[in-house]
Amino acid sequence: VLLLEEESYGPLCVNRLLCPCCAATEYHLGLLKAKLAKYRAQLLEPSKSSAAKGEGFDVMKSGDARVALIGFPSVGKSTFLSLMTSTASEAASYEFTTLTCIPGVIEYKGANIQLLDLPGIIEGAAQGKGRGRQVIAVARTADVVIMMLDATKGEVQRALLEKELESVGIRLNKSKPNIYFKPKKGGGISFNSTVTLTQCSEKLVQLILHEYKIFNAEVLFREDCSPDEFIDVIVGNRVYMPCLYVYNKIDQISMEEVDRLARRPHSVVISCGMKLNLDYLLEKLWEYLALTCIYTKKRGQRPDFTDAIILRKGASVEHVCHRIHRSLASQFKYALVWGTSTKYSPQRVGLTHMMEHEDVIQIVKK
Numbered sequence: 001v002l003l004l005e006e007e008s009y010g011p012l013c014v015n016r017l018l019c020p021c022c023a024a025t026e027y028h029l030g031l032l033k034a035k036l037a038k039y040r041a042q043l044l045e046p047s048k049s050s051a052a053k054g055e056g057f058d059v060m061k062s063g064d065a066r067v068a069l070i071g072f073p074s075v076g077k078s079t080f081l082s083l084m085t086s087t088a089s090e091a092a093s094y095e096f097t098t099l100t101c102i103p104g105v106i107e108y109k110g111a112n113i114q115l116l117d118l119p120g121i122i123e124g125a126a127q128g129k130g131r132g133r134q135v136i137a138v139a140r141t142a143d144v145v146i147m148m149l150d151a152t153k154g155e156v157q158r159a160l161l162e163k164e165l166e167s168v169g170i171r172l173n174k175s176k177p178n179i180y181f182k183p184k185k186g187g188g189i190s191f192n193s194t195v196t197l198t199q200c201s202e203k204l205v206q207l208i209l210h211e212y213k214i215f216n217a218e219v220l221f222r223e224d225c226s227p228d229e230f231i232d233v234i235v236g237n238r239v240y241m242p243c244l245y246v247y248n249k250i251d252q253i254s255m256e257e258v259d260r261l262a263r264r265p266h267s268v269v270i271s272c273g274m275k276l277n278l279d280y281l282l283e284k285l286w287e288y289l290a291l292t293c294i295y296t297k298k299r300g301q302r303p304d305f306t307d308a309i310i311l312r313k314g315a316s317v318e319h320v321c322h323r324i325h326r327s328l329a330s331q332f333k334y335a336l337v338w339g340t341s342t343k344y345s346p347q348r349v350g351l352t353h354m355m356e357h358e359d360v361i362q363i364v365k366k
């Protein structure tokens with residue numbers, strides 16, 4: 001009977017946490033990952049040696065958004081920057097041509113998008129190989145990462161770079177796990193979930209928390225998260241970043257291969273050499289940046305649709321005011337807003353009202 005039971009659970013278990021043999025493995029793995037994540041957190045701490053700082057990597061943020069170019073050497077990052085911006089970045093056939101961070105600006109739909117060319121990175125970048133750590137530190141500050149890949153080189157580069165970024169807490173094209181987590185002063189661990197959990201249980205959550213020396217906390221799972229995702233929430237400092245995989249040099253591969261790569265999720269195929277599909281890449285980039293365009297309107301006049309104010313997601317009326325004039329927020333009485341952020345159009349709102357894409361605003365001063 002025991003054997004049969006084991007067989008009926010085994011690799012085909014619907015809920016591995018309900019099966020005694022699988023659960024043991026899950027607990028063991030969950031704990032192991034918690035330990036590993038702790039070790040990796042050390043990699044994120046700024047190194048004291050000056051070598052880790054690196055000249056020229058602390059480029060000022062400017063414009064409406066920042067995009068970082070990450071990739072192996074000689075995939076065409078600098079060629080791309082020189083094509084898309086008015087900045088020239090040296091490109092050559094030998095590896096590690098670029099040794100520092102080179103900023104350029106893409107002007108698109110009235111927005112200034114800062115594009116950062118970076119040195120190529122390789123396996124072991126997170127541990128400090130080459131200028132890996134500096135490059136990754138810059139990537140963390142971006143709004144979108146373009147992972148540039150050489151279409152002639154197969155899928156290995158992509159998997160390696162994903163692993164490097166993953167190991168330093170960068171989560172690509174993932175949203176923050178929907179788990180409420182609050183450490184407390186006392187009262188033990190209170191565990192709840194609003195959905196059926198198939199990957200985590202109260203016991204596993206407790207084991208992981210104990211590994212982090214957390215004995216009092218409130219935990220509420222609002223989705224069926226994995227132990228890894230729960231660890232991400234405890235550790236904190238994760239960045240959830242949209243990423244476009246850009247396969248360059250498609251002039252060198254077969255039609256079938258182009259077709260296959262173009263259909264991969266979050267992927268765009270281009271040729272910098274032949275200036276192919278660059279417009280489409282810009283469109284995609286714009287979509288991934290998900291910037292908010294706000295139009296202003298004067299009393300009794302039509303909105304000015306030619307000149308949008310461009311803001312990051314989650315911008316309030318106050319942000320709009322600051323963008324128009326430094327002192328506008330202090331003279332602000334109320335605003336009228338038309339668009340998807342309001343129930344009625346127009347609606348009278350205050351400074352804290354959250355704006356949405358393509359809202360129209362009229363500001364009334366005191």
Ligand SMILES: Nc1nc2c(ncn2[C@@H]2O[C@H](COP(=O)(O)OP(=O)(O)OP(=O)(O)O)[C@@H](O)[C@H]2O)c(=O)[nH]1
Nearest residue numbers: 074075076077078079091092096097098120272273
């Ligand atoms: N065939 C082909 N070659 C390209 C294309 N884009 C860039 N190259 C060539 O690829 C080589 C490397 O280009 P770079 O722009 O220097 O590459 P990088 O990624 O900046 O390289 P590092 O700075 O060394 O990391 C150069 O010889 C480019 O001319 C392309 O679309 N097709």
Ligand SMILES: [K+]
Nearest residue numbers: 074092094097
């Ligand atoms: K190069």
Ligand SMILES: [Mg+2]
Nearest residue numbers: 077078097098
């Ligand atoms: Mg380069």
